[in-house]
Amino acid sequence: MKNDKTTKNVIEISSILEEKNRKKATEPTEASGPMVISISSGKGGVGKTNIVANLGYTFSKMGKKVLIFDADLGLGNLDILLGLTPKYNLSHFILGEKKMEEIIVEGPSGMKIIPAASGIKELAHLSKEDKVPIFRKIDELVNQFDIFMIDTAAGISNNVLQFSAIAQDVLVVVSPEPTSLTDAYALIKVLSYHYGVSKFNLVINMVKSIKEAEDVYNQLKMVTGRFLNVSLNYTGHVLSDEKIPKGVKRQKIVSDIYPESPSSLCFKPLAENILKIKREKRNLEASNFMWGNILNY
Ligand SMILES: Nc1ncnc2c1ncn2[C@@H]1O[C@H](COP(=O)(O)OP(=O)(O)OP(=O)(O)O)[C@@H](O)[C@H]1O
Ligand SMILES: [Mg+2]
Secondary structure, three states, X not given: OHHHHHHHHHHHHXXXXXXHHHHHHHOOOOOOOOEEEEEEOOOOOOOHHHHHHHHHHHHHHOOOOEEEEEEOOOEOOHHHHOOOOOOOOHHHHHOOOOOHHHHOEEOHHHOEEEOOOEOOHHHHHOOHHHHHHHHHHHHXXXXXXXXXEEEEOOOOOHHHHHHHHOOOEEEEEEOOOHHHXXXXXXXXXXXXXHHOOOEEEEEEEEEOOHHHHHHHHHHXXXXXXXXXXXXXXXXXXXXXXXXXXXXXXXXXXXXXXXXXXXXXXXXXXXXXXXXXXXXXXXXHHHHHHHHHHXXXX
């Protein structure tokens, strides 16, 4: 009888401790440690990869250690945009042929890139088993960097949603086109309904003026406010600028070769606003907890 009581007490105490530890791992704390930022859009071709590349460049120039993961797994093109020709890519890591450290390449201003493969269909449909080592390695690696950015593919595939959901800050890129707004809304809806993401940071690309960017923000804020329980933060805008495609053709980013062009001047304020986002501290325990949830979808 006494033994039964002792066992009950031990079970009770350990479950209280477990609950306490779990809370500790997920409770919001002061902003510190590496930032993990995903860049997604819903609609394709709205400028995610260009924004990631230019932000990476800007953060590096600000003295930050930057790592970028090209999570457009089957059709990655960040390396091409940056004029890099990596020998290895994520497929070599997944096949166990190379360590993550061995596939990382260096881009302009010292930012580091994890290149995706292009044209390997299987990569776009990774199994749960293949994703776990990637997520684990990401958690290990981010601690060596100040900023870790994930450039996702277009759409709302599982890959996009999972890579968005592991980030602390989700940047949603939209352009003024109505289809970009509806697709961004769809992305926000799925991430909030199924992945518990409640804070989104909007970047409006290809606008003619700040006024146009504000109008786009207000439109999306109105619909998300009416139908979803999320907060939408205006993080910045990038002006429409012919120098961007010009740079793409030369495989150079606009901030590097045309630093005074209208779009280049937008990246510093955007980077500063991203640094100011109020964020929760990431830690391994919390993220282990998160993988479990995310991979079940
Ligand atoms: N601010 C801008 N002004 C003018 N052109 C731009 C701007 N931003 C991006 N572009 C152009 O838009 C095209 C798409 O850009 P990008 O590849 O970065 O988009 P994406 O969202 O990553 O596309 P995907 O969904 O296919 O990954 C490119 O040709 C680029 O030159
Ligand atoms: Mg892209």
